[in-house]
Amino acid sequence: QKEVEQNSGPLSVPEGAIASLNCTYSDRVSQSFFWYRQYSGKSPELIMSIYSNGDKEDGRFTAQLNKASQYVSLLIRDSQPSDSATYLCAILPSNDYKLSFGAGTTVTVRA
Amino acid sequence: DAEITQSPRHKITETGRQVTLACHQTWNHNNMFWYRQDLGHGLRLIHYSYGVQDTNKGEVSDGYSVSRSNTEDLPLTLESAASSQTSVYFCASSEFRTGAYNEQFFGPGTRLTVL
Secondary structure, eight states: OOSEEEOOOOEEEETTSOEEEEEEESOTTEEEEEEEEEOTTSOOEEEEEEOSSEEEEETTEEEEEETTTTEEEEEESSOOGGGOEEEEEEEEETTOSOOEEOOOEEEEEEO | OOOEEEEOSEEEEOTTOOEEEEEEESSOOSEEEEEEEETTTEEEEEEEEEETTEEEEOTTOTTEEEOOSSSSBOOEEESSOOGGGOEEEEEEEEOOOSSSOOOOEEOOOEEEEEO
16 A cells, blocks of 8 residues: 555646545654645645644645544635646655655646 | 755756756755656655765665765766656755654756656
8 A cells, every 4th residue: 555645636627616635644643744736847836734633724725634534635725727737745754754745636727 | 035956957868977966955954855756656755865974765766876965965966877767856855853844845856868
């Protein structure tokens, strides 16, 4: 089993809709959780970090963490064409500084 | 503003040549990482360093080496370039501290082609 698994995608949503991205992880003692956005031909850009169970909102983005279920998600509200990108989930274990990355989910927002 | 830069941004080389990719960060981060990204494989860790004189192998380290002589730089060397090393290479850095977050920030990448 991979350490970090993301829904495979691609995910196509209409403009203005909610895009929902999911990520599960296998290491129960993982400490910190990140979502990166990567546009085609560009480097990953950190968009959300979450540490505690519950929701964390930043503009149109909401990260949700459930450590008991080993699940982290990212919601993109009012999706815009500029949100079309690949989204990478990353997990930081409690005893290391190396991130474990998921394979990414590609989102396309159609106008 | 603090940043992380990579050079060159694009490089074409021939099989068997030695190539060095530069990574420089002004965040004063202790942790630095090198990844490669290929279609179908996602981000894979090549080497990493947690401080000056510290280097460690990642999951795909064969054929690559790094050295860390100061906090700001972690150059990646391909000892004898192979076509299988054609890829996009990303450098990243993060702080050395326990606790939450330890966000990792990426450089712009180097696209390497080995002919």
